[in-house]
Amino acid sequence: MNSTRKFGDPILAVNNISLSFGGVKALTDISFDILQGEIRAIIGPNGAGKSSMLNVINGFYQPQEGEVWFDGKLRGPLRPYEIARQGIARTFQNIALFKGMSTLDNLMTGRITKMHANMFWQALWKGKAENEELEHRERVEHIIDFLEIQAIRKTPVGRLPYGLQKRVELGRALAAESKLLLLDEPMAGMNLEEKQDMCRFILEVNDQFGTTIALIEHDMSVVMDIADRVVVLDYGKKIGDGYPDEVRNDKDVIDAYLGVAHD
Amino acid sequence: MFYRESGDFKTSYAADQQTFPIRFDRIVIALVLVFAFAVVPFFINDYWEKSILLPFLVWSLAALGLNILTGYCGQVSLGTGGFMAVGAYACYKLTTGFPDLNIIFVILLSGGITALVGIVFGLPSLRIKGFYLAVATLASQFFLVWLFNKVPWFYNYSASGQISMPERTLFGTAVTGSAATPWATYLFSLLFVVVFAFIARNLTRGRLGRSWMAIRDMDIAAEIIGVPPLQAKLSAFAVSSFYIGLSGALFFGVYLGAVEPTEAFGIDKSFLVLFMIIIGGLGSIFGSFVGAAFMTLLPVLFKNIMVGGFGWPTDMVQHFIFMLVGGLIMFFLIVEPHGLAQLWRVTKEKLRLWPFPH
Numbered sequence: 001m002n003s004t005r006k007f008g009d010p011i012l013a014v015n016n017i018s019l020s021f022g023g024v025k026a027l028t029d030i031s032f033d034i035l036q037g038e039i040r041a042i043i044g045p046n047g048a049g050k051s052s053m054l055n056v057i058n059g060f061y062q063p064q065e066g067e068v069w070f071d072g073k074l075r076g077p078l079r080p081y082e083i084a085r086q087g088i089a090r091t092f093q094n095i096a097l098f099k100g101m102s103t104l105d106n107l108m109t110g111r112i113t114k115m116h117a118n119m120f121w122q123a124l125w126k127g128k129a130e131n132e133e134l135e136h137r138e139r140v141e142h143i144i145d146f147l148e149i150q151a152i153r154k155t156p157v158g159r160l161p162y163g164l165q166k167r168v169e170l171g172r173a174l175a176a177e178s179k180l181l182l183l184d185e186p187m188a189g190m191n192l193e194e195k196q197d198m199c200r201f202i203l204e205v206n207d208q209f210g211t212t213i214a215l216i217e218h219d220m221s222v223v224m225d226i227a228d229r230v231v232v233l234d235y236g237k238k239i240g241d242g243y244p245d246e247v248r249n250d251k252d253v254i255d256a257y258l259g260v261a262h263d
Numbered sequence: 264m265f266y267r268e269s270g271d272f273k274t275s276y277a278a279d280q281q282t283f284p285i286r287f288d289r290i291v292i293a294l295v296l297v298f299a300f301a302v303v304p305f306f307i308n309d310y311w312e313k314s315i316l317l318p319f320l321v322w323s324l325a326a327l328g329l330n331i332l333t334g335y336c337g338q339v340s341l342g343t344g345g346f347m348a349v350g351a352y353a354c355y356k357l358t359t360g361f362p363d364l365n366i367i368f369v370i371l372l373s374g375g376i377t378a379l380v381g382i383v384f385g386l387p388s389l390r391i392k393g394f395y396l397a398v399a400t401l402a403s404q405f406f407l408v409w410l411f412n413k414v415p416w417f418y419n420y421s422a423s424g425q426i427s428m429p430e431r432t433l434f435g436t437a438v439t440g441s442a443a444t445p446w447a448t449y450l451f452s453l454l455f456v457v458v459f460a461f462i463a464r465n466l467t468r469g470r471l472g473r474s475w476m477a478i479r480d481m482d483i484a485a486e487i488i489g490v491p492p493l494q495a496k497l498s499a500f501a502v503s504s505f506y507i508g509l510s511g512a513l514f515f516g517v518y519l520g521a522v523e524p525t526e527a528f529g530i531d532k533s534f535l536v537l538f539m540i541i542i543g544g545l546g547s548i549f550g551s552f553v554g555a556a557f558m559t560l561l562p563v564l565f566k567n568i569m570v571g572g573f574g575w576p577t578d579m580v581q582h583f584i585f586m587l588v589g590g591l592i593m594f595f596l597i598v599e600p601h602g603l604a605q606l607w608r609v610t611k612e613k614l615r616l617w618p619f620p621h
Contacts, residue, residue, distance in 0.1 A: 058487055084489030096484035098477050100546065109477050113489035115470040119498070125465040130277065133469060137276045176488065 005228055008036030010069070011180055011212050017056055017066035019049075019236075026052045027063065027236045034180065039206055040214045041227035041244075045256060048233040050216045051093060054182050057214070058090050059083040071179060085113045089173040090182035093216075095165050099158035103149060103168050106157055107140045110175030140175055147171050147201060163194040170201060174211075181205070183215040187222060195219065199226055224248060232256070282464055299453060304446040312445035317518045318559045320452040321510050326539040326551035327463050328506025333537070334545035335467055336499035337479030338388050342400035344532035345407035346504050348524050349377045350511025352417050355426040358439075358516070359419055366431040366438060366516075370455065373512035374505040380407075381504020388496050392482075404533055411524040427521035439516045448517045455509060464548050466502060475499050476546070507536075542595060544604025553603045561588055 010033035019027040027049045034040045042050045055061040057068065059080040068075045070086060078086075089110070098106055115136060121128040144150055147167050152160060157168055166186065173181055186202065187195045203226055205211050217223050223230060224244045232240035232247055234256040240247050247253055273279040283289045307316065325343060332338050353373035357364060364372075384403040388396050411417050418426050430440025437443040438451040466472055474495040477485035486492050515522050522528070535558060543554020562584050569580040599606040 060483075060487060079491075080487045081489050081491045084487060090487060092484065096481050098480035098485070100480050101473070101476050105473055105476070109473045109485075109490070110488055112470060112474060112477075117470060119466070119471060119502075122469045122471055123462045123465055125469070129465070129469050133280070134276050137280070141276070172488065 005038070007038045007228070009072070010034060011036045011071060012057065012214075013069040014053075014057070015067050015069070017053075017063045017068070019052055019056060019061055019063040025236050027056070027233075030066070030233070030236075030238050032231045032238065032241055034212060034214055035229075037206070037210055037212055038228040039202070039226055040212075041223045041230045042214060042216045042233065043218070043220070043223055043230060043247075044233035044239075047235075048256075049236040050233055051184055052236075053233065054090065054184055054214070054216065057180075058088050058182060081113075084176065084178075087176075087179035088182065089176035089178035089180075091166075091169045091173050091184055091186060093184040093188065095162075095169055097157045097165055097169055097172070100156060102154050102156055103160070103171075104137075104140065104144075104153050106168055106172050107143060107175045108136060110172035111136045111140065111177075113176060139177075143171050143174050146174075146204070163190055166190065166194075166198070167201070170198070174205060177209075179212060181211050181213045183213060183217075185216050185218065187217060187219055195222065202226060280468070282461075282468075296457065299457075300450070304450055307445045307449055309445055312449055313518075314563055315560060316449050317452060319556055320449075320456045321514045321518050322536070322539065322559050323552050323555040324456055324459065324510035324513065325507050325536045326543065326555045327460060327548065328503045328510065329536045330540045330543075330545065330547070330551045331463060331467070331475070331506065332499050332503035334540055334547065334550075335472060335479065336475040336496065336503075337392075338385075338496060338499060339393065339397040340400040340503075341397050341530070341533045341537065342384060342403035342407075343507055343536045344528040344530060345404040346377050346381060346507040347511030347514060347532060348407050348411055348528035349380045349504075350374065350508030351515035351522060351528070352411055352426065352524075353377065353508065354512035354516050355419075355428065356417065358429060358431060362429075366433055366451075369431070370509060370512045370516070374508040377508025377511065378501040378505040381500045381507075382497050385497050385500030385504075388500065389493060401530075401533075404530055408524050408528055411528075423523075425521055425523045426515070428516045431516075439520070441520065443517070452513050452517055455513065459506060459509065460548060460552075463506070467548065471495075471498060479546075538592065540602075542592060542602055544602030547602065547604035549607070550602050550604030553607070557591075557603065558588075561591070 013033040015031050017027055017030045018025070030053065042053060044050050052061060056063050059078050059082070062077055070088070075083075098109060101109070115132055117129040117132045144153060147170065149164065149167060149171065152164060152168075157165060160168065170183070170186060173183075183202070187198050190198065199222060202213060202215070206213055215227070227244055229242060230240070230244055230247045231238060232250070232253050239252045239256055240250045273284070283292060303316075325347060329340060329343055332340050350373045353376040354369055357369045357372055358366070384400060387399040391399060412424065418424055428439045430437050430442055432438065433451065436447045438447050467475070474485070474490045477488075477490050478492060478495045482492060485495070511528070515527070519527065539554035539558045540551060541554070542557050543552070544550025565584045565587060566580060569575045569583065570577055595603060595606075
């Protein structure tokens with residue numbers, strides 16, 4: 001099924017990325033691309049450099065070598081918030097919600113790159129600031145409906161259970177209406193039912209809004225089911241890249257996951 | 264019973280996100296405002312003005328300011344006293360330098376100047392946080408007070424080193440100086456506090472407030488989803504210092520009339536305001552007022568009861584009040600670490616369900 005889906009041009013391409021922290025090489029000469037509209041999985045054993053790769057993509061780390069092309073343009077060294085403005089949103093492995101704020105406010109913060117009323121109008125509230133607020137509230141309410149979190153709209157997220165927090169975090173990333181969505185282990189620590197819900201949301205986001213998604217995930221059955229193409233990393237090197245079926249039967253990948261006897 | 268939201272349906276997002284979503288709240292606030300503006304001025308006397316209402320209003324404004332910085336944006340500051348001094352000296356230099364300038368503009372400009380100074384002293388916050396930032400802001404406290412003591416230009420070369428506020432009028436009524444009547448100074452300060460409390464509420468519920476809270480709750484995630492940390496932190500420092508500058512200007516110009524910097528704007532004032540917002544509630548507009556009321560009015564109340572009611576000697580009562588207020592601070596922090604505003608919030612939630620708790 002996966003191989004029959006048609007995609008556009010690459011929305012993001014990384015070429016020969018190398019990243020090291022002092023003497024530790026986190027990524028070595030990594031190249032791959034993500035096509036417009038696809039779901040791209042990045043997998044690999046613990047410490048393979050998957051999260052570092054996402055951190056490079058959204059600008060939290062600056063690689064020592066290599067280049068990142070986004071949306072057809074070579075990207076210079078930008079701050080993470082500038083990259084967010086260009087249209088890359090993400091979720092985090094350990095939930096990084098704003099715990100003191102309500103679900104609604106968290107989602108509204110996700111739209112912060114799209115709000116522009118200046119301090120004067122905000123102090124006045126009536127007029128420009130209120131209109132902007134209502135306009136964005138409407139968009140956020142769509143996401144709340146979509147993720148089925150209406151009941152916890154006004155609850156401070158610190159009080160929510162883990163599964164719901166993960167869902168709110170997805171909502172905050174969705175609220176940005178980005179071109180590329182990076183999901184760092186969206187299903188970590190979830191039970192089967194929650195995983196099914198999350199898969200459904202990811203597939204629907206991709207299908208309904210046409211959002212390109214790159215995700216890191218450890219649950220291989222999930223990856224094989226929903227990903228269009230898979231990149232495999234191990235010890236900071238790329239050891240596999242292709243359709244799920246190809247990757248599943250690749251000898252290097254099997255060795256990396258199961259270990260191999262050195263003789 | 265009477266305090267509930269059932270039957271109070273919201274049919275638009277605008278109605279849902281108003282400041283006081285519950286009808287009872289709106290009525291109470293309106294009544295309080297009418298009482299404060301239309302009734303109190305007729306009954307106010309010198310004692311109520313100088314000992315109770317003006318200190319409460321001035322410190323509320325300072326607490327609001329620090330709460331924006333510390334409560335909403337998470338940047339701890341111990342420079343409040345220094346920034347109040349900037350407001351006071353700006354007010355003094357502006358009134359003496361431009362005698363024709365309307366007093367409202369003088370106060371607002373004092374806030375503006377303090378905002379600029381606040382931005383400068385906020386720059387370290389881009390690199391350091393938490394306790395380290397608190398120590399860095401401590402530098403501003405000592406530096407600013409030292410500056411106002413050392414450079415004679417700031418106190419117009421007066422022999423005593425003090426500054427004192429000349430008389431200024433608004434609509435023909437003196438609001439500063441010795442001729443100002445209690446009702447005039449009270450109304451003048453009240454106007455500032457009410458207007459700027461609403462502005463604080465508007466700023467904190469919109470885009471700016473969310474970017475502050477995002478920085479407070481998780482600064483790295485905030486930057487990655489698109490909050491520029493530089494802008495968010497410096498705007499918090501600017502707005503916060505503006506409020507503290509206003510409060511410093513009112514403290515000097517309207518409340519005290521004459522100040523000496525070391526005594527009036529010492530480090531104890533910085534701590535006082537910090538205690539106010541911790542006891543009142545970090546990240547709460549209402550909490551700023553409750554905290555200011557707690558720290559300024561409780562000692563007065565105890566004094567009245569003990570000296571006036573029981574006839575105990577004043578000096579003993581003074582020490583007794585220290586112990587009592589200190590004990591109460593500890594009690595409230597143990598009962599509710601998130602401050603009196605949180606206590607009030609919990610009470611309200613219980614009231615909504617009363618008398619059926621389940």
